[in-house]
Amino acid sequence: MKKISDLTDILNVISTSEMGAEVNEQYKTLLLSALSEEFNAWYFYLITKEFVVGDGYKDVRELFTETAEDELEDHAYWLIDRIKQLGYSVEQIAHPSSWASVAEHPFIKPSFEETNTICPKRVLEIAIQSELDAIATYTNLVEFTNAIKDSTSNLKLREILADEEEHLNKLRDLYNSIK
Numbered sequence: 001m002k003k004i005s006d007l008t009d010i011l012n013v014i015s016t017s018e019m020g021a022e023v024n025e026q027y028k029t030l031l032l033s034a035l036s037e038e039f040n041a042w043y044f045y046l047i048t049k050e051f052v053v054g055d056g057y058k059d060v061r062e063l064f065t066e067t068a069e070d071e072l073e074d075h076a077y078w079l080i081d082r083i084k085q086l087g088y089s090v091e092q093i094a095h096p097s098s099w100a101s102v103a104e105h106p107f108i109k110p111s112f113e114e115t116n117t118i119c120p121k122r123v124l125e126i127a128i129q130s131e132l133d134a135i136a137t138y139t140n141l142v143e144f145t146n147a148i149k150d151s152t153s154n155l156k157l158r159e160i161l162a163d164e165e166e167h168l169n170k171l172r173d174l175y176n177s178i179k
């Protein structure tokens with residue numbers, strides 16, 4: 001007998017066989033790109049928070065810790081689940097070095113000043129840009145899943161889009177509060 005979770009998986013799968021090869025390829029490309037961007041964002045927040053020094057550094061650390069958690073534990077894990085349910089291969093992004101070429105928006109490398117320090121305002125500028133990129137990514141995915149009538153994905157992607165907008169607002173507020 002099938003477990004409830006298996007049945008939920010079956011109900012959540014739109015018929016990829018009816019979508020046609022070209023649409024499937026486009027969908028897979030968009031999902032793998034979004035997942036690579038989530039891994040990039042998670043890593044960016046994780047690594048930079050350790051080196052921020054200067055006015056507002058504690059608030060930056062706190063916000064980056066909480067944002068990194070959203071990017072990985074909510075957004076990336078949901079994308080992984082959905083990619084599995086749809087039956088797409090993740091082979092293309094199995095190595096971290098592939099994330100740069102698969103992600104539509106680039107990872108912006110933080111610049112270190114002196115020895116291993118990062119300026120709070122400069123790192124916030126990069127984070128703001130990466131959230132703007134994430135908003136573009138999810139706006140596109142929301143439109144795409146609406147067009148192909150994948151309502152399960154569409155619902156969650158709208159939630160993720162709202163999260164990215166919230167990340168952006170919090171980063172901007174913090175940026176404006178620092179001298």
Ligand SMILES: [Fe+2]
Pocket residue numbers: 038041070071075134164
């Ligand atoms: Fe995200």
Ligand SMILES: [Fe+2]
Pocket residue numbers: 041067071131134163164167
């Ligand atoms: Fe984000």
